[in-house]
Amino acid sequence: MPTASKSYVDANAARQLVADHGAVLVDVRTPGEFATERAEGSRNIPLPLVKAAQAALGEAERPVILLCASGTRAGQAKDLLGEETGVPVHILEGGLTAWKRDGAPVESSGRRVWGMERQVRLAAGALVIAFVALSLAWEPLKWLGAAIGAGLVVAAVTNTCAMARVLAFLPWNRRAA
Structure with a gap:
């Protein structure tokens, strides 16, 4: 399977895409990691389920920004999706770590699950x-x-x-x- 071209965005550009184009933040970490801490407004589609959600992501007709803890799993998710979603798919460079470092809002359950x-x-x-x-x-x-x-x-x-x-x-x- 050919590797999809990867489009990376930083936290500021991601927030701008959300504000200007209604981009969807998709966190591909496990539900436990997502429950512990997540980018504000993100939704959870764990990496093993990304391919099954491909059609739904395209139907939203909004850009998609994939994120995980550091960017590795988001890159794997982009490879799984390929170019077939019909919408721009970006990877949050540096993942949730960079999101928090840049002062972007996060939500937390107070639960602590190790990454x-x-x-x-x-x-x-x-x-x-x-x-x-x-x-x-x-x-x-x-x-x-x-x-x-x-x-x-x-x-x-x-x-x-x-x-x-x-x-x-x-x-x-x-x-x-």
């Missing part, structure tokens, strides 16, 4: 420690620890993360805002 990247680091680190410790009792378990490390290398090289996709199914990541 997906932090959850992945915790899970991967805990698994490696567990497999290394258990390998003292049964040596072949060291290879499971090595497999986790290899998975992290693949995640970095491909800019995708299977562990994040699995963690997205945990209850705190699935709660609606």
Whole structure:
């Protein structure tokens, strides 16, 4: 599948698109992350559901601005959407982090759910420690620890993360805002 051309906008340009053209802010993070903190007025369409929402995004006949925590998942969402929405689709450069840094308004539930990247680091680190410790009792378990490390290398090289996709199914990541 060819990669869609990527149009990045900063927080100020995104706010201007919302004000002038009624652009739709689409947050592609998990529902748990979205419930914790989100750009004011944004709606949540988690990354795995973006392709299914493609037609609805085009029917709104308004520009779409994709965002996530840092911009990576928004870029993946843009790749999934391709050029077929029929409306301009932009990526918020720097994600919610840049949005907040530029003083743009955010909404918060007061709930604290760790971001997906932090959850992945915790899970991967805990698994490696567990497999290394258990390998003292049964040596072949060291290879499971090595497999986790290899998975992290693949995640970095491909800019995708299977562990994040699995963690997205945990209850705190699935709660609606």
